[in-house]
Amino acid sequence: MAIKVRYNGLEIDGNLLPLFSGTFHYWRSAREDWAGIFDQVKALGFSVVETYVPWSVHEAADGGFDFGRLDPRKDLDAWLALAAHKGFKVLLRPGPCINSELHDFGYPERILHDESLCALDGEGNPVVLSHQTSSFRVPSYADERLYTAFDAFLAELAPQVQKHLHPHGPVVAVQVDNEQGYFFIPEAFNMDYSQASLKLWSHFLDLKYRTVGALNRAWGLKHKAFEEAEAPRRAPGEGATRADLRRALDWVEYKEYQILWALSRLSQMFRDRGLGSVPFFHNFFGPWTTPYNIPEVEADAGIDFCGLDAYPHADGALYTVDQARYLSNSSRLAFFPEYGAGSWPFGYPVRDEHDQACTMLAPLMGGAKAVNFYMVVERDRWLGSPLDNKGRRRESMAGLFERFNAFVRDTEWVKSTPQNQGLLLQAREGQWLEMAFKRPLSFNEWRFLAPALHKAPEPAGLLGDGAPKGSEVAAFYGASRAFSAENHFSFGLGDSAVPLERLKRHAFVIASLPSFIDEGLAKRLRGYVEEGGQLIVGPAWPSLNARFEPLKAWEGLTPEAGKPLAVGEGRLLWQPVFDAKAAAAHLRKGKVFADITLSDPTLELALHKSGGRNLLFVRNPHAETRQAKVQREGKFVLKPLWSTGKFLGAVEERDVTLAPHEIKVWDVLTVS
């Protein structure tokens, strides 16, 4: 492959292509406007554009396909040729799912109307998605017939795309499917209990346990074949045993596997159709916890890089910062394949210019190296883009995007590295445990019922006396995050997949663990602390591995709760409940101090180094203006580089003021 995925973009024939791009849907703009639109997108500072290729739009009523034959706006070949002529590189997203606010999500209606093809809930009802202007049965991604149907479209599409793949044309990466993963409902017991999915479940158990005997030992049953292993349809309730929990956890894990399997199946189809000469990527719709497993997708599904989508409001940008913090430790390329430029009309509240301005830098604050702004060219069912559907500028918005691209260029952002002292690690087993105690929910239940009602009661003692519940593991993580933010540590996020070499880049690691964890993770954490790291774990001191067998990697380690233990060159602290004071003392003794602090503990910061610059990002989470004093060892001045309002000149300050929900960036200059 002439294109290599780097942590900061695509390396094409030895040159780095930063992926800061904008979306422009060819079939939604008049063909005579295309050239002018490309010019205006370029004027905003973009040299990469992205588009979906919707199956439902190209499948004609006569059963054939329309790529300009009937409607000139659907001439993908001409659009790609024009993109190349205008000097753009292209990210192409051919589905099969595209959402795109289309009433059919890009699937031909014949697919959605086929009752035999839909995903089923635990009671055998079809899973229905109500979205925008339609309600439809969602297809099962375990059903081979979906792939057969899609392949007919791919067969028609591939020859047109092949001639535009790098090095012959502008297409430098192709997305495989869109926001794969149960149509926004991560709850494990919601779906998919279709025949096809249950068959895949048996296959998963076969892969995991290898022998029926091993399965029987884990589940406490006497099956004769994997096909007899019933899928759990509810969280383990009162009277449940550890074996029942094991079975529920297997289903939770299977939900990750189904995504891997589906993406793997699709990426192989794309390769079989001759599209494999450029990297493949994927996007999850927002969350990075189970069933969404980015490291596994990149390792096993034929996907080169996988990102997260975000459409934050001004008051919710911190979630996006955390998405980026996770991506920068877990993906080959920390990328937002969809980052809001405007929004869909039915979001609440509708994103406005204040939201846009306050959230432009949230991905960068968390360490993202690539962002695709969706949509820079407005179209039906969208509003608030910097360009309208004819390419006319909306000055206030357009200026913001120009400034963003200038910031990326001027700070040499692609060369930046996060200066994270800490890493907060959420073990995947803890996520599975929490997920095993969620109720099955339809889309509208999920949307309208209070989150407290999403949870099922979690019987105590399933994993032994005093073993923490999934909700307690999640609470430990939440407390560790609050601690790190309030003490102004610059920190990253990760899960069980973070390799030892990456752990070692951090002065401290706080790991949120249930009482069972993967041997590999335990080994890496032990390696980290033995080589000098400051490790805090809790709420459990795990004694079991992921199969509920005795954990071997921590043999010989016997910490007492709340008492630091020297392990090799480093120190370990186990806290059954997160104790901020004790954690702070532990880090102080380990000589870990925040590089920069703020007089207001509610302001959150992040530090990055780029070229010779020390970039300080600070976000005001409040709806009112806040002031704070910046403190750091030695003499220094702050040179403002970005504010939500007007672009700042070379003003220097140490007492900083942040507008409501603002993210500001300074270059921290040391003075003698």
Place this chain on the structure above:
Amino acid sequence: MPSLLAKECLIEDLDLDQWKRLAALAMHHWRQRRLYVAHEGGRVVGAYDTEKGGQPLPCAQVDDAQALAERLLAERQADGVAAVWVLDQEAYHAAIGAAERGLDASIGVDAYLGQEWLARFQAPGCGYAPKSDFLFYGLPWERLTRFTERMLPASCTFVLGVFDGDALWASCFAQIQDGRIVGLSTSAGLDPDDVKDVVGRDQHPFLLATVANRYRRPAFGWFCQREDFEAYMRAGTVEAKDGIFQTALMKNRATFDFNILIDRGVTPLAPLDPGSQAVDGGERGDNPRTRIPDPDEPGPTAL
């Protein structure tokens, strides 16, 4: 209930500020404070306030879920609770499942959600206060569907104009074809020079005429003041909305009007199917019946 909103509805030319105001009112109930009481076959197992979190159980047993919901709302409304759900989650989940099983793939989201709304209250042990007929984005949808079917011509544009003082605070144009909404837009779809002259509710005939010509079909409209519109959208029941609507009309704070004087492009001899392109997913500009007229080009009647 048939679908009023076409699946393929074109939604474009949305003024960001206006749409934000409309959406905030249409979806305000998503974030209004609610109290949930969960029970299992009548045994109360939890109570949750969306602002205050877990609550003490209001009672041990649910005998009449609807009565309990109404009683709790009456008790807590003064404290800021806007709605109360009482539900047996298993029964509720089963009821939603039955609605999903009965989905007719040809209907739109409005009709489906209407069916699902009814199914919720057929679930044993489920109560909701304030009890209301189905509201779709805060609108009494069944009533609007009936109104469209019986009172409006098959092809027209329904205009909502909301004024804050003299300023056009929000607008929404629903283009209707064969009794279904095939397009939604705002004043951003009009020539800005035309819109700037709409200062005050008494200017509504001009807005109606502009819309009629822009979308090439008769225009019918409701024009009101912001305070009444906000109260109408925030009202939790169809009956309460009715009262606000009628009062505003009677006190001359709202106006109903129409304009069927479309320019020479549309005549009794012209095919009256301006929306078919939109229904087919095509661009309005491709359709000679819906294209913005060129003043130098004679219309069919002039030939």
